[in-house]
Amino acid sequence: MPGLDPSLIADLPSFSGLERRELETLLGYAQPLRFSEGATVFAQGDEAESFYVLLDGHIRVVRSTPEGQQVIVRYISVGELFGIAAALGRSTYPASAVAAAECVALAWPNAKWDELTARFPSLGANTYKTVGGRLQDAHTRVVEMSTEQVEQRVAHALLRLVKQTGRKTAEGVEIDFPITRQDIAEMTGATLHTVSRVLQAWEKDGIVRGGRKRVVVISPHRLLLKAEARKES
Amino acid sequence: MPGLDPSLIADLPSFSGLERRELETLLGYAQPLRFSEGATVFAQGDEAESFYVLLDGHIRVVRSTPEGQQVIVRYISVGELFGIAAALGRSTYPASAVAAAECVALAWPNAKWDELTARFPSLGANTYKTVGGRLQDAHTRVVEMSTEQVEQRVAHALLRLVKQTGRKTAEGVEIDFPITRQDIAEMTGATLHTVSRVLQAWEKDGIVRGGRKRVVVISPHRLLLKAEARKES
DNA sequence: CGAGAAATTGAAAAGATTCAACTCTCGTGG
DNA sequence: CCACGAGAGTTGAATCTTTTCAATTTCTCG
Structure with missing residues (x-):
């Protein structure tokens, strides 16, 4: 099996600062997946098994209330990480991810998170910058909803x-x-x-x-x- | 000058996993500060110079809209970090911090953030767990405001x-x-x-x-x- | 004790939801 | 190829929640 091509992810901000060889290593653990429109990648409350990067398409991240109302937390576009419960210290997904269109993604097992971030520190740093940005976005949204x-x-x-x-x-x-x-x-x-x-x-x-x-x-x-x-x- | 006592921060989750000697080192860079009720610790938009841990009191984190309306983003209680713009990859504070009561805090220069997290990896890990938790909180609030x-x-x-x-x-x-x-x-x-x-x-x-x-x-x-x-x- | 901040409260108005009916669009299967 | 049906969208009317406006009242600190 010929492995995935590093150029798939080389230009994504999440993987900046990584050498080509490192990208290859990383891809060695990744599994490519396809989702058709409307398919659920993972569901809120599920045991968090993988984290993902979106290669093509659009993902809707949705939180549901106990009463069944849904709130769209954000849309994920090409190149973004999603399902990163592991990085947030959570063992279950706090929201569901649904393909808003035909999608292609790479999945890594969460079990590898600690090992991968230890071996590739810039992966961790990039991820936390992403999380920081999303926290800002969420606060912006709270302000909008309030005012x-x-x-x-x-x-x-x-x-x-x-x-x-x-x-x-x-x-x-x-x-x-x-x-x-x-x-x-x-x-x-x-x-x-x-x-x-x-x-x-x-x-x-x-x-x-x-x-x-x-x-x-x-x-x-x-x-x-x-x-x-x-x-x- | 006798330095600050490690027991001040030894039991805080943000510093768990650190040795007593490491805590002492960390405290060597910290500056203790007092704020009276209503005092502004830092203001939204300010150049982010320090990050803080709250030792006593309560801090209100406030975002203001261009129209002057205010939204309370969260309350910080004893033991929590705040003003961690550096960890989120921001150079200015995205919100203001105001003492909701008489407060005591420790401040570290942001310039030291990278050095400190490099020397004390668990400090970084703990911080990011905190940020992850706050992202969840923020999303919870968006859902509440929506439904x-x-x-x-x-x-x-x-x-x-x-x-x-x-x-x-x-x-x-x-x-x-x-x-x-x-x-x-x-x-x-x-x-x-x-x-x-x-x-x-x-x-x-x-x-x-x-x-x-x-x-x-x-x-x-x-x-x-x-x-x-x-x-x- | 006085003054200013904080809180309460009634009435009117506005914004959004709810309910209900109807229309449009598109894909599928006869 | 066309008709049909379900999902998506529109729209009017009634209703409801919350805000806005405008007074008052209450509290507490200096």
């Missing part, structure tokens, strides 16, 4: 998606995977009805264009105004 | 404070530092008016007792019911 109303929160959520996964088209910037009103609602703590109304209003204004499981941002600039609007039109 | 209404959020916030800093009294469990309705509002994303009404209702029910800058939880059990209530009484 903004739905329209602004939806605007911020869309802008984040545009930056993270936007794909330029003739019309504007399109979110690069199927996303429903319900998904946006679960990202912003609103109902799909309210989200629908907000998007509808923006569409009339020519700021976005919607579609079944599609959102195209026509004017990111004007969307930013909506995101920052302290009241008024 | 619960004000009364439940206030109940959860109080229960967290009780667990973290509760002091048993004849009447019940008292939050161990001065806390206003406004503070609780900033923890829960509500207005002080709504918080006041909620607390007032609970007081009539005998679940809590309020006072100027004081909250005593008389029946944590019944408060927990409020926190979990999916609608109804």
